[in-house]
Amino acid sequence: MKLTSKICDIFEIDYPIALAGMGGASTPELAAAVSNAGGLGILGAAGCQPEELREWINRVRTLTDKPFGVDTLLPASVRRASQTANSDNGPDPMEQVKGHMAFAQQFMADQQLEKPSRAGRPSNNETKPPGKRLVPLSKEFFEAQMQVIIEEKVPVYAAGLGSPGPWMDEFRYNGTKVMAVVGAVRHAVQIASSGLDVVVAQGHDAGGHNSPVGSLALIPQVVDAMGNVPVMAAGGIGDGRGVAAAMMLGAAGAWIGTAFLAAEEAGILQFQKQALVDGTEEGTVISRSVTGKPARLVRSKWTDAWENADINPLPMPYQSMISGPILAAASAAERADIYPGIAGQGMGMIKAVRPAKAIFEEIVEVAETALSSAKHFV
Numbered sequence: 001m002k003l004t005s006k007i008c009d010i011f012e013i014d015y016p017i018a019l020a021g022m023g024g025a026s027t028p029e030l031a032a033a034v035s036n037a038g039g040l041g042i043l044g045a046a047g048c049q050p051e052e053l054r055e056w057i058n059r060v061r062t063l064t065d066k067p068f069g070v071d072t073l074l075p076a077s078v079r080r081a082s083q084t085a086n087s088d089n090g091p092d093p094m095e096q097v098k099g100h101m102a103f104a105q106q107f108m109a110d111q112q113l114e115k116p117s118r119a120g121r122p123s124n125n126e127t128k129p130p131g132k133r134l135v136p137l138s139k140e141f142f143e144a145q146m147q148v149i150i151e152e153k154v155p156v157y158a159a160g161l162g163s164p165g166p167w168m169d170e171f172r173y174n175g176t177k178v179m180a181v182v183g184a185v186r187h188a189v190q191i192a193s194s195g196l197d198v199v200v201a202q203g204h205d206a207g208g209h210n211s212p213v214g215s216l217a218l219i220p221q222v223v224d225a226m227g228n229v230p231v232m233a234a235g236g237i238g239d240g241r242g243v244a245a246a247m248m249l250g251a252a253g254a255w256i257g258t259a260f261l262a263a264e265e266a267g268i269l270q271f272q273k274q275a276l277v278d279g280t281e282e283g284t285v286i287s288r289s290v291t292g293k294p295a296r297l298v299r300s301k302w303t304d305a306w307e308n309a310d311i312n313p314l315p316m317p318y319q320s321m322i323s324g325p326i327l328a329a330a331s332a333a334e335r336a337d338i339y340p341g342i343a344g345q346g347m348g349m350i351k352a353v354r355p356a357k358a359i360f361e362e363i364v365e366v367a368e369t370a371l372s373s374a375k376h377f378v
């Protein structure tokens with residue numbers, strides 16, 4: 001029996017499974033492989049400069065004629081910060097940057113990390129088209145990204161953080177389907193009021209920014225609150241059994257990140273893929289040390305350093321100014337002890353690096369078997 005749901009009609013895809021938008025990791029090659037296999041490939045474009053994003057969209061279009069999507073972040077905190085820049089909101093993060101930089105420099109010296117040369121940086125940066133570089137995750141940055149997404153009339157847009165509400169009229173005009181990732185019922189209700197096609201309920205097990213609420217408890221509660229708006233489940237879905245379980249909880253499909261990180265096409269470094277294969281379900285931690293927002297990361301000397309520090313990470317987007325050079329240096333030196341990457345608790349299910357098509361097909365087959373045999377329990 002074939003796995004299907006109304007998600008397939010909404011996105012015009014064969015199976016109700018999406019590659020999660022994972023910044024830098026969900027490349028055009030990975031997204032196209034998932035779309036070609038019958039799912040919905042989503043570009044993890046959160047860190048792309050606007051012209052790089054346009055290039056990614058063009059590239060995915062050369063690799064597949066199937067529907068695909070683009071995921072970016074629209075953090076409400078950044079919009080709020082720009083609106084209240086001159087009001088009294090506690091210490092100005094820009095003034096704290098210097099002290100945090102000193103912490104990072106000491107860490108770099110202790111770990112004998114060298115500032116990477118341009119050539120040593122991960123490949124994402126090497127092919128960036130020229131053009132004005134905007135400060136990543138600033139308001140100006142994500143508004144310029146949205147302009148490209150609208151101009152390119154992409155089939156699907158996903159907001160990984162925040163609300164796509166202000167752009168809904170243009171999306172509707174273009175025929176773009178819109179989804180948003182939420183971690184609480186009240187966020188789902190708030191964001192769905194802008195007229196979303198699909199909501200993604202992402203629980204605490206998930207890699208990256210996630211929710212304080214576990215996936216098993218969150219998913220049915222978001223499903224109940226959404227009524228007719230279909231919900232895709234995310235967080236800890238590492239194989240087809242997870243997809244089947246999510247559908248039993250009322251989800252209409254799954255949005256899967258970590259399981260696709262070990263795909264050959266994923267845009268992370270080889271030593272980070274090996275760290276996923278070597279990792280276990282206990283190997284992740286929630287930390288603000290990379291982006292400034294709580295995110296599930298693979299535990300490392302960098303996350304430990306912040307856990308033991310007597311200063312707190314800065315809010316988004318300032319903490320990336322502190323972590324960026326460290327992570328670039330650790331990547332260039334292939335230091336899995338410092339930057340093994342970002343992953344969810346499903347990491348322990350990863351046994352090998354494989355082509356995305358093989359990962360996808362196995363997920364579908366196992367989900368179909370699990371759902372077909374569910375009737376034996378009653």
Ligand SMILES: Cc1cc2nc3c(=O)[nH]c(=O)nc-3n(C[C@H](O)[C@H](O)[C@H](O)COP(=O)(O)O)c2cc1C
Binds near residue numbers: 202
């Ligand atoms: C390496 C990595 C990067 C991520 N980057 C983003 C991102 O840029 N935007 C976003 O919406 N979510 C991001 N996420 C979260 C995923 O979209 C997704 O919700 C999550 O991976 C689902 O949980 P799972 O990893 O357990 O499958 C990221 C997750 C990972 C593992």
